[in-house]
Amino acid sequence: MVWVRSEYAGELAVLSTWVAALLPWNVFYGAVSGGSVLFVRFPLIQVRYAFGLPFVRAVSVSSPVSAYLLQSGTSVQIAYAAWLVGAAVYLVALAVSVYYYREEARAESWPVDPVDALGALLVVSALSFLVASALFPERFFGVGFGVGGGLPGVSLPVGAVLQLVLGGVLLRAERVS
Template sequence: MVWVRSEYAGELAVLSTWVAALLPWNVFYGAVAGGSVLFVRFPLFQIRYAFGLPFVRATSVSSPVSAFLLQSGTSVQVAYGLWLVGAAVYLVALVISVYYYREEERAESWGVDPVDVLGGLLVASAVLFLVASVLLPERFFGIGFGIGGGIPGVSIPVGAVLQLVLGGVLLRADRVN
């Protein structure tokens, strides 16, 4: 079954890649030390917000590189490493999508279909984000699958699932060249 008409596949590929930047691959909300934390992880950055602690409201933004370096030597280093690799794969997709948008004729002349390239890169990074979600010590959909027993709360890989679907749709596009 084909979900995308051939003449719109290129536009959908570019738009899907850009939309994936706006979708958090993982959202976690939980309770720790008398307060609450919210982690919103996007492909290229993370926002952490702690609140409810006595006189403390803290917000921080970090990149996958700085988050990985911060977790170096901990039990979650592998999960953050997967996020870092997934972010690198996604960044390649983002660069290709910008090139494809600006130089469509040149990109269409490649030996490989740029829609397939973007679809494959979105699927690859989404799989890395999903595996990282499972390896985090947070409770995945309320169930503690992660290493370290789990922080009380809920972790939902909403963006990773949607990115996987978008990549799959692109890979299923019937392109007539």
């Protein structure tokens, strides 16, 4: 089954890659230390919003690199390492998509179809994000799978699943040469 016509596959590949930047691959909401915390993790940044006692209100933004370094030596460092791998692969996909957008004719002459390349990069990145979601000490769909048994709350890998679907659609696109 083909879900995209070949003449639109290139545009869909570029658009899918750019949309993936705007989709949080993981959203966690939970109660900690008398307050609540909301983590919204995008491929290249994490926004943490803490509120209630004792936090009052605090917002912080971090990159995968800084989050990984901050967690150095902790039990969740491996989850942040998986995020870092997914972010690095996603950055490659983003660079390929920008080049493909600007230099379509040159990209089409590559030995590898750029649509397939972007699809594969999105799938690998999404799988890394799903691994990171499973390794975080948060409750994944309400069940604690991560290191440490899980924090009270719910973690949803919404964007990772959607990115996996987008990558799969690109890999299934039939191209006419």
